Amino acid sequence: MVKIGILGGTGPAGSGLAARLCAGGQKVYVGSRDPLKAETTVRGLVERWGARMAHIESASNADVAETAEIVVLGTTARATVATASPPRRVRSPRPSRRPPPGRWWRRPSITSRPPP
Numbered sequence: 001m002v003k004i005g006i007l008g009g010t011g012p013a014g015s016g017l018a019a020r021l022c023a024g025g026q027k028v029y030v031g032s033r034d035p036l037k038a039e040t041t042v043r044g045l046v047e048r049w050g051a052r053m054a055h056i057e058s059a060s061n062a063d064v065a066e067t068a069e070i071v072v073l074g075t076t077a078r079a080t081v082a083t084a085s086p087p088r089r090v091r092s093p094r095p096s097r098r099p100p101p102g103r104w105w106r107r108p109s110i111t112s113r114p115p116p
């Protein structure tokens with residue numbers, strides 16, 4: 001049994017493919033940006049197709065992409081690139097080059113130096 005994930009599998013195309021692949025004996029993960037929407041889609045397929053949907057699950061797109069061996073994009077064409085791209089990291093601010101304030105890093109003033 002191959003694990004097949006469908007990102008954005010909540011539309012007519014993705015859910016139809018999911019149902020056919022699952023009925024054909026594959027393990028299918030229906031993904032969505034909203035895991036609750038994926039769950040609702042899967043529940044609908046199980047209610048409609050019964051025991052033939054024995055190996056279908058729902059999850060977020062990110063979790064589906066992690067779990068599946070084969071990933072299919074079921075989104076609209078415009079959304080494919082963004083959906084297939086890794087999530088953008090939030091950049092942390094650059095650490096300051098200035099040392100933290102405190103006595104230890106202050107240069108001694110000329111007047112506090114001992115005479116040569």
Ligand SMILES: NC(=O)c1ccc[n+]([C@@H]2O[C@H](COP(=O)([O-])OP(=O)(O)OC[C@H]3O[C@@H](n4cnc5c(N)ncnc54)[C@H](OP(=O)(O)O)[C@@H]3O)[C@@H](O)[C@H]2O)c1
Nearest residue numbers: 008010011012013014032033034037074075076077079083
């Ligand atoms: N429907 C058909 O009969 C049919 C036939 C042949 C080919 N196709 C092709 O198959 C593809 C999907 O068709 P469809 O009718 O199933 O499309 P759809 O219902 O309009 O969209 C499918 C899924 O794409 C996700 N999506 C939409 N906008 C998105 C965005 N901006 N970012 C990320 N995800 C987004 C949504 O999933 P979530 O909201 O759950 O994330 C949505 O449920 C299209 O390219 C279409 O041309 C469709």
